[in-house]
Amino acid sequence: MISNPLAQEIGEERIKELIHTVSGNLAFPPNITVDKPVLPLSKEVIEDVWKQQTLLRILQLIHLPFLENILEPPVKTQNLQLSKEEDLVISNTCLDREVIPSFCVPEIDNWLNAAIECLEYFPDQFIVSVSQQLVQNRNEETRLSIQKKILFDVIVKYYNQERDCLLTDEYFDIHSGIIELLENERRAEALEATQLYLRLLLPNVREELRRLLTFMAIASEPNAYKLQKQYDNKTAVLKTLAKVVLQTKSLSKVRAEQLISFLLEYHSELFKTPVTLLDLVSKKLKKLLHGEDPDAVSDFTFCQRLTYKEFEKHKERTIQHLHQLALEIHSHPSISWRQRKKLIKEFQKHHPEALY
Numbered sequence: 317m318i319s320n321p322l323a324q325e326i327g328e329e330r331i332k333e334l335i336h337t338v339s340g341n342l343a344f345p346p347n348i349t350v351d352k353p354v355l356p357l358s359k360e361v362i363e364d365v366w367k368q369q370t371l372l373r374i375l376q377l378i379h380l381p382f383l384e385n386i387l388e389p390p391v392k393t394q395n396l397q398l399s400k401e402e403d404l405v406i407s408n409t410c411l412d413r414e415v416i417p418s419f420c421v422p423e424i425d426n427w428l429n430a431a432i433e434c435l436e437y438f439p440d441q442f443i444v445s446v447s448q449q450l451v452q453n454r455n456e457e458t459r460l461s462i463q464k465k466i467l468f469d470v471i472v473k474y475y476n477q478e479r480d481c482l483l484t485d486e487y488f489d490i491h492s493g494i495i496e497l498l499e500n501e502r503r504a505e506a507l508e509a510t511q512l513y514l515r516l517l518l519p520n521v522r523e524e525l526r527r528l529l530t531f532m533a534i535a536s537e538p539n540a541y542k543l544q545k546q547y548d549n550k551t552a553v554l555k556t557l558a559k560v561v562l563q564t565k566s567l568s569k570v571r572a573e574q575l576i577s578f579l580l581e582y583h584s585e586l587f588k589t590p591v592t593l594l595d596l597v598s599k600k601l602k603k604l605l606h607g608e609d610p611d612a613v614s615d616f617t618f619c620q621r622l623t624y625k626e627f628e629k630h631k632e633r634t635i636q637h638l639h640q641l642a643l644e645i646h647s648h649p650s651i652s653w654r655q656r657k658k659l660i661k662e663f664q665k666h667h668p669e670a671l672y
């Protein structure tokens with residue numbers, strides 16, 4: 317297991333800052349005195365509010381046909397190919413102090429700095445190998461180019477191991493929604509949807525993605541160090557590292573590259589929190605701190621409250637319509653047998669009750 321305490325502490329620090337900010341800037345109503353205690357909010361409550369408002373805002377921006385994977389995303393684990401006996405904790409907190417002294421250049425430029433930040437997520441054997449190669453290549457005339465080649469090669473080697481990509485297929489519907497916004501030239505909304513989506517990732521995955529995208533964007537610049545003789549820098553980066561970010565059979569190659577190119581173009585904006593989300597979360601937390609019902613006044617108008625009886629009635633009617641639709645698909649003469657089988661399989665997966 318690779319442990320990076322600096323990355324793991326990010327979520328904790330943000331939560332503490334938020335609690336302090338909200339608690340310290342409350343405008344108390346007249347019926348609450350200064351010395352009256354405010355209801356404490358746990359870390360779990362804060363996280364639930366953030367996730368709830370993030371999902372609600374995403375639903376305003378893009379259409380999601382199914383919410384199962386979004387509401388309960390799978391735990392992200394990296395395939396490190398370690399047996400139980402080899403499952404060691406390796407702390408990379410001080411890796412900068414090991415790598416930087418190995419350079420023999422007047423200053424660390426943005427390219428080198430972005431590469432070094434990526435290395436903090438690498439196991440020790442990669443760091444030792446890089447340091448040794450850097451020390452051995454200190455020729456005055458060629459050292460900068462060689463050192464950048466060494467770093468690029470080790471980053472590609474690490475990320476081309478057998479491992480999961482950082483943006484998994486469980487969020488396919490969100491990926492498709494963002495691409496649809498891009499295709500309709502709604503880039504501002506696509507950016508906000510991406511910012512919201514990235515908040516759903518685990519903190520360590522989110523931070524690793526941020527560092528990798530930063531390096532990929534800087535290395536892709538046409539005037540940066542030439543990565544490969546036969547390709548321009550952007551093509552070289554996409555060919556070697558794109559599948560680390562996103563690798564899916566559900567998207568065409570063109571659409572996947574469109575999304576990755578967008579991520580690289582806006583890499584410096586992707587990990588900022590949208591102002592709209594900050595406002596929504598702030599309102600909810602203030603209501604909770606005052607002991608009020610945070611859902612009494614909703615900021616969204618795309619749904620209405622139903623009684624349990626009304627809900628069951630709507631549910632029964634929906635199942636009847638779905639059942640009728642399944643029957644029509646099964647007997648439709650213009651739909652091929654293979655396509656009918658595929659559609660019925662989708663029905664069985666998402667609406668099994670409609671087939672009985």
